[in-house]
Amino acid sequence: MRDVAVIGASMTKFGQREEWLQELLAQAGIDCLQDGNVAPKEIEHLYVSNMASGEFEGQTGASNALAHDLGVLPAFTQRVDQTSSSGGAGIYTAWQSIASGTSDMTLLVGGEKMTHRSTPETTDIIASVTHPAEYKHGVTLPSFAGLTARLYLDTYDAPRESLATVAVKNHRNGVNNPHAQFQKEVDTETVLESPIVADPLRLYDFCPITDGSSALLFCPLEDAAQYTDNYVSIAGIGGATDTHVVHERTDPTTMGGVVESGQQAYEMSGYYPEDIDVAELHDMFTILEFLQSEGLGFFEPGQAWKATQNGETASDGQLPINTSGGLKSKGHPLGATGVAQGYEIYQQLTDDAGPRQVEADVGLACNVGGFGNCVTTVIMEDER
């Protein structure tokens, strides 16, 4: 198995965009090729992470369309759909293509166009991931978050305010991210007084609906220096699943897919949770940042809320989490999200994160699909 490098990264502005998916994908793809100093004809594999372009805008076959638009023909291409974790699954697929020797240059582009749909429509498209026994009750992803948040707060005697701390922190980080959907701070009172969406969670506990695209460029580690001085390696990667039916999990506050994929990534990399310098977690809902940081071993079960309140996960803390602003502030264009998490870790490890920059040689990204149904965790390392 070959060692794999990331030699380029890009992302569009996230938010409400006029462009449709194909144009967003092309923007990120072109920028990424330029960032990695790679000509289109060098691309052997092109993967497109996308959850629901057919459902959102009636556009299918996005990967072939992008291959044509980017001039990478006759590259092999494939769409990667793993709901909200399509981006992470795309990183896994792109890594496989290089590690296996099947491709010597792979471009991954993730994207989603969502904001033209109403909130109820979008909620329903995303909720279509649920089992029929859940769907007929009107169960949505936000309602899973409300159910889990209540249980977490009750089990660990955590205050409601601790969840607001996640939103406040990530919005603060997002101020320094020019690609973020919201570049504005919010205070705890604003979070706690916002409208209830899924009790006890309120509007500011949830990420927005977003359009956007992001891309990463992969090649064998031994070839990376031919293209750029700014490259990182995939030190470890893992992918795992948990139950489709959420209530069948033994402990609803433990995300089994996060635990398993994290263990795989740690084992492959030789790193431990305490070795991680910066992390991007899937804070689609504030409660998920607690569950993932515990599942990845950053904190013991029931301790993440205390660590967050103590500032340990702030940009100047012991382990900065979501320096990009996270899904909460940056936005969550489903298929782009996992790729954009990789973009942020790449920027941090290559000292190119501008005002968001933290001291980091090893970074981790954890991308969650459904409500922890499918998870990819990747650990990247500075190779310069």
Place this chain on the structure above:
Amino acid sequence: MTERNALTATRYEDGSISYPGHPVGANGSEPVDTIDLSEQTATVVTWTTSTATPPGVREPNHLAIVEFEIDGQSVRAIGQLTSDGVEIGDSVRPVYTEQLREPGAGIREPESQSWDGYRFEPVE
């Protein structure tokens, strides 16, 4: 009422039970029996009230994960509550409802699944 839209758990060859049932159990064993949960009481594990509901779903939508005790095993289910005002640990019982949400209003094909089922009502 078909088995699919009843509140029916599945017992597997290794003795494990799940709701809903699956073609293969968690440990790889085959389904051997069904268990009707509709006459049992359950305990509320957690609950929420959703106010941002998708098309065809009542608003607000009170939901709970509940836990049944069957032959010494816990079996969980998720479902709508008949009302708010429940707390973790409260007892509830299933109440049959012909239509839990409006078929066809959402993205899922109406014929692809059943739309009746059981809400959970607090037991005094």
